[in-house]
Ligand SMILES: *[C@@H]1O[C@H](CO)[C@@H](O)[C@H](O)[C@H]1NC(C)=O
């Protein structure tokens with residue numbers, strides 16, 4: 001009897017080893033040879049991407065078929081971030097001058113301008129929404145905050161003037177526009193809070209409305225190419241993860257990530273035990289404990305809240321995102337690559 005149980009146990013173990021599903025990356029499309037850094041996943045089936053050469057793509061069947069658009073009049077713009085609300089409505093932002101935000105309500109057939117800023121030096125990097133409220137962060141102008149707000153799903157935008165008008169950023173501290181994910185608008189226990197992460201000559205986590213700043217250990221050398229690229233917050237808003245590193249040394253696996261723990265009244269920051277295996281431009285929570293991160297030197301997964309990371313693919317991707325309603329994770333990157341994570 002004991003033996004039978006033992007053999008049974010061994011078979012079970014063997015089966016587990018043989019058939020345990022390793023996470024896989026399934027390429028869905030690479031037809032448009034542009035670089036994607038904007039990705040918004042509404043449901044498991046509805047996904048929008050945006051990128052260079054004025055390109056926006058949409059799938060409503062889980063990535064099997066894609067509709068492609070080059071936004072008329074903006075074929076040279078780089079749409080580094082996209083926020084989609086459903087299969088018809090989405091907003092894209094273009095980096096560099098002039099600062100530009102466009103909106104569609106008919107699935108991308110027609111786009112109209114909802115914000116433009118011709119101020120010299122304007123560079124809008126990323127945005128995030130919570131319900132009808134949205135925020136877009138831009139590189140500091142003269143070391144001052146550049147933050148836009150909408151309260152009507154991006155129909156109108158206005159600049160936020162902080163109470164403290166002192167320059168709060170270091171010279172050459174800015175925001176990376178690498179994945180549209182360095183800003184997070186609180187949704188549950190972080191409601192009414194806005195978090196964003198900087199890089200360059202300084203790398204910090206900022207929290208609004210107090211506009212407090214916390215230094216991050218995401219920089220080995222002082223330079224324009226390193227710092228925080230992405231912030232993700234867990235579904236119940238108890239934890240967070242910041243990733244980055246140095247895009248000019250993208251296999252360097254040190255100083256590229258921080259775990260955030262939200263305590264009552266303060267934030268605790270810890271470094272992972274096993275860090276992601278290189279510079280990472282984006283991170284997303286799949287559930288409270290499972291996260292995915294991607295960058296030009298590969299993709300890592302963590303199943304313990306970001307404490308230990310395992311490299312699952314050497315493929316280069318700029319952005320990854322989990323469905324807002326659902327749990328499918330999509331990835332997008334250079335040379336038109338779009339993929340799905342198979343868990
Ligand atoms: C994108 O635009 C650049 C410059 O405007 C051009 O050289 C390149 O061929 C374009 N690529 C695609 C895939 O349209």
Ligand SMILES: *[C@@H]1O[C@H](CO)[C@@H](O)[C@H](O)[C@H]1NC(C)=O
Pocket residue numbers: 273274304307308
């Ligand atoms: C994961 O991280 C923890 C620290 O939180 C450590 O004790 C543990 O050994 C790590 N596990 C693996 C498999 O590396």
